[in-house]
Amino acid sequence: MDSVLNPNVPYYKYFEEMTRIPHGSFHEQPYSDYLVAWAKEHGLHHLQDEMGNVVIYKPASAGHEDRPAVLLQAHIDMVCACDPGQDHDFRKDPLELYVEDGWLRAKGTTLGADDGVGVAYMLSILDDDTLPHPPLECVFTVQEEVGCSGAANLKAEYFTAKRMIGLDDVGGGTSYVTTAGSQIIEFSRQVTWEKGQQKGYRLSVSGLKSGHSGVDIDKERGNAIKIAGKVLFALLKQGDVRLCDADMGSADNVIPSHGTVIFTSALSREQVSATVDQYREIFLQQLQWSDPDLKLELSE
Numbered sequence: 001m002d003s004v005l006n007p008n009v010p011y012y013k014y015f016e017e018m019t020r021i022p023h024g025s026f027h028e029q030p031y032s033d034y035l036v037a038w039a040k041e042h043g044l045h046h047l048q049d050e051m052g053n054v055v056i057y058k059p060a061s062a063g064h065e066d067r068p069a070v071l072l073q074a075h076i077d078m079v080c081a082c083d084p085g086q087d088h089d090f091r092k093d094p095l096e097l098y099v100e101d102g103w104l105r106a107k108g109t110t111l112g113a114d115d116g117v118g119v120a121y122m123l124s125i126l127d128d129d130t131l132p133h134p135p136l137e138c139v140f141t142v143q144e145e146v147g148c149s150g151a152a153n154l155k156a157e158y159f160t161a162k163r164m165i166g167l168d169d170v171g172g173g174t175s176y177v178t179t180a181g182s183q184i185i186e187f188s189r190q191v192t193w194e195k196g197q198q199k200g201y202r203l204s205v206s207g208l209k210s211g212h213s214g215v216d217i218d219k220e221r222g223n224a225i226k227i228a229g230k231v232l233f234a235l236l237k238q239g240d241v242r243l244c245d246a247d248m249g250s251a252d253n254v255i256p257s258h259g260t261v262i263f264t265s266a267l268s269r270e271q272v273s274a275t276v277d278q279y280r281e282i283f284l285q286q287l288q289w290s291d292p293d294l295k296l297e298l299s300e
């Protein structure tokens, strides 16, 4: 396979190699096994736990044996999200890389730079026998994007290091001494199904910029789920609305850019349509700076 990035630069080489091996959250095993094979090939002491977390140890470079160990950390799972209509199987398809205006991108999918960049850095450091460094304990964790479950499963006895550098920053060129956290909440509600007696509608939200739920949340971008929810609630205040289907949101930490809800309503077509028109105006005004391309479409 041809390289998009310069394979003579280890950091580029390891990043690109990673994009050829599926590593979505919960499906990191192939990449976890790649790391184990890599450690064996490089003669480095390593361990792999039952979840797929991997630790690779490298002794200090000559003259630095008396220095305390440093733990480096990155997560190997990536957020798997596709452009609408894109047919990509994250369980087996490699990503298709390309460079546009100096930026590395993946065709129709997320790139996995979070946290492939950290992983590629760690492998480059481990691979370089000319660097002066203390003993290194490099931990590659799984399931970070879905609640840091991999990190939570790590055992203290894997490590001797008391100091850690986490390589999971967004933005670059900045070092932090602490970071934000997140919480994932699951709830369920019993539904009953019935045969539709009323007119059915499809409400589509699209054209939103999306972004990372942490890094871009201050940009006041539109959220397709909230927009559709507000329209449905406005309709519900006027009469009976029954939800048939909702297909929105792709990952916990991606601001939903688009989606569709299907519902039935006892309201007249004109009333439903007028409410959607009214809310389209409201949202376009609210989001005029952050998301001017919002589309809110109703079909019967």
Ligand SMILES: [Zn+2]
Residues within 6 Å of the ligand: 075, 114, 115, 144, 168
């Ligand atoms: Zn990350």
